[in-house]
Amino acid sequence: MIEAKGIQLKYPDGTMALNDLSFTVGKGELVYLLGPSGSGKTSLLKLLLGLEFPTAGELRVLGQAITKRETNSIRILRRKIGPVSQEFNLIKGRNALENVMLGLRILGIPPGLMEAEAKKALARVGLEHKYYSPVENLSWGERQRVAIARAVARQPKLILADEPTGNLDKDNALQVLNLLASFVNEDTTVIITTHATHLMRGIPGYRCMELNQGIMIRDEKGCRPH
Amino acid sequence: MPATLKTLFYNLGYFAKEVKTSIRLSFVTSLVSAVSIGLILFILATVISGWWISRHFIDMISQEAEISIFWEEDLSDNQVTQLAEQIEQLEGIKKVRRVSAEEAYDKMAGMLGPEADILKLFELNPFTPYLEINLDLDKTEPVVDTLNRLPGIAYVRDNQEILNRLHSLSQLLGVMGYLGLAAVALTTLIIISHIIKLSIYARRSQIQTLELLGASKGFIAFPFLLEGCLIAFMGGLLATALIVPSVKLVHLHLWDLLPFLPLPPSEELTLKLAGLLWVLSVLLGLIGSIIGLSSTR
Numbered sequence: 001m002i003e004a005k006g007i008q009l010k011y012p013d014g015t016m017a018l019n020d021l022s023f024t025v026g027k028g029e030l031v032y033l034l035g036p037s038g039s040g041k042t043s044l045l046k047l048l049l050g051l052e053f054p055t056a057g058e059l060r061v062l063g064q065a066i067t068k069r070e071t072n073s074i075r076i077l078r079r080k081i082g083p084v085s086q087e088f089n090l091i092k093g094r095n096a097l098e099n100v101m102l103g104l105r106i107l108g109i110p111p112g113l114m115e116a117e118a119k120k121a122l123a124r125v126g127l128e129h130k131y132y133s134p135v136e137n138l139s140w141g142e143r144q145r146v147a148i149a150r151a152v153a154r155q156p157k158l159i160l161a162d163e164p165t166g167n168l169d170k171d172n173a174l175q176v177l178n179l180l181a182s183f184v185n186e187d188t189t190v191i192i193t194t195h196a197t198h199l200m201r202g203i204p205g206y207r208c209m210e211l212n213q214g215i216m217i218r219d220e221k222g223c224r225p226h
Numbered sequence: 227m228p229a230t231l232k233t234l235f236y237n238l239g240y241f242a243k244e245v246k247t248s249i250r251l252s253f254v255t256s257l258v259s260a261v262s263i264g265l266i267l268f269i270l271a272t273v274i275s276g277w278w279i280s281r282h283f284i285d286m287i288s289q290e291a292e293i294s295i296f297w298e299e300d301l302s303d304n305q306v307t308q309l310a311e312q313i314e315q316l317e318g319i320k321k322v323r324r325v326s327a328e329e330a331y332d333k334m335a336g337m338l339g340p341e342a343d344i345l346k347l348f349e350l351n352p353f354t355p356y357l358e359i360n361l362d363l364d365k366t367e368p369v370v371d372t373l374n375r376l377p378g379i380a381y382v383r384d385n386q387e388i389l390n391r392l393h394s395l396s397q398l399l400g401v402m403g404y405l406g407l408a409a410v411a412l413t414t415l416i417i418i419s420h421i422i423k424l425s426i427y428a429r430r431s432q433i434q435t436l437e438l439l440g441a442s443k444g445f446i447a448f449p450f451l452l453e454g455c456l457i458a459f460m461g462g463l464l465a466t467a468l469i470v471p472s473v474k475l476v477h478l479h480l481w482d483l484l485p486f487l488p489l490p491p492s493e494e495l496t497l498k499l500a501g502l503l504w505v506l507s508v509l510l511g512l513i514g515s516i517i518g519l520s521s522t523r
Binding site for chain 1: 229232236239247431435436437438440442445
């Protein structure tokens with residue numbers, strides 16, 4: 001699913017965001033990407049989404065090589081990925097259903113089916129009563145669940161969540177982490193970057209990859225929080 | 227159906243909603259832009275209608291290429307007949323016909339139409355008999371030269387001079403039309419590309435989200451293209467709403483003042499102008515949007 005061989009990401013100002021990372025991630029894995037701020041977690045997710053490009057090494061995501069520039073293949077790759085971020089990236093002025101449908105529109109799904117799939121995804125995250133609520137009227141936790149619904153409605157092979165609990169209180173953060181972990185199955189891999197290591201308890205079978213200053217310092221299965 | 231077209235087709239409602247939202251968010255700017263485009267298109271339409279009317283006028287006059295010959299008063303009836311026969315032999319002459327003073331009076335009355343009463347002010351028929359000559363238009367100059375040298379001819383009246391003047395006027399209006407078109411195109415492109423840039427800036431976070439979700443460039447750009455076309459088209463509609471009654475009014479006044487002026491029918495003229503304005507506005511809106519999009523990336 002993901003193959004990285006000696007990847008490096010160096011920004012034009014000389015900052016080495018990632019250095020010589022090699023790893024593979026298979027189908028159906030739950031991976032926590034850990035590390036302090038500035039350790040390279042978000043940079044790695046950007047590489048996986050094709051928003052940044054490695055300055056050295058080889059990277060393949062879902063069989064697609066991430067090379068030097070944005071191509072149509074990279075945009076097609078993103079359609080197979082469900083992105084979730086700390087800022088939610090929801091469209092203001094639109095309701096929850098419209099936001100979830102936006103992720104499906106890009107795939108060219110017929111309108112009737114699109115609405116049904118979006119409602120199903122919102123129901124999966126427990127927001128079946130909020131279809132028509134404008135996102136501004138939702139709580140932070142609900143907004144994040146809308147973003148998760150938008151990601152999973154597309155039945156992605158890979159869910160990439162960048163600090164999904166960053167804006168949430170403890171209860172909501174736990175709920176969101178549990179929710180994301182629940183989408184792991186034979187076909188779907190979930191990668192979550194988080195600082196909330198104390199909330200990782202109770203989610204079985206996960207893998208921890210820890211970065212520090214762009215270098216992988218830990219990669220183990222069944223890891224325990226610090 | 228190709229996947230991209232299918233995606234665009236399924237999402238037409240969404241794109242329309244996006245355009246509506248965008249215009250609502252910057253309503254005053256969009257309105258001012260549409261009105262500005264409308265006014266400059268109206269000015270362009272005014273010049274173009276002048277150009278078309280003059281061309282029509284010239285065409286009509288050219289089709290009726292004929293000259294009139296007035297003979298000297300002391301010529302006898304026989305001599306006039308001989309003169310007509312002599313003229314008929316000249317190269318380039320198609321037909322020579324003798325027009326009596328009464329027929330000349332009737333012709334003018336016909337041209338004046340409802341204004342013909344003005345002729346009743348004359349106690350006597352003010353018209354004199356003449357020879358009406360149909361000829362090849364391109365032979366006008368040598369024929370007139372020859373006629374002026376023939377004995378017994380007092381005066382040759384040809385419409386070459388007026389044709390030349392009208393042709394010059396038409397050329398001038400044509401040049402003004404092209405210059406106006408270029409100026410309008412440039413101004414519209416600047417306005418539309420600017421408003422699209424503002425629109426892109428206002429919705430940059432939405433664009434980032436769409437990029438994150440893997441939207442194609444076409445999917446992201448389509449609402450902006452629609453927006454640019456719609457604003458320019460609204461300008462086109464405004465220009466049409468202004469030019470149609472203006473043309474009808476001017477047409478009516480000209481008809482009253484100069485009933486013998488061969489004007490094109492106002493319906494035909496306004497229909498052609500409306501078609502031109504609509505096509506032009508949409509085209510300029512599209513190009514302006516593309517410029518706005520490409521200069522923002």
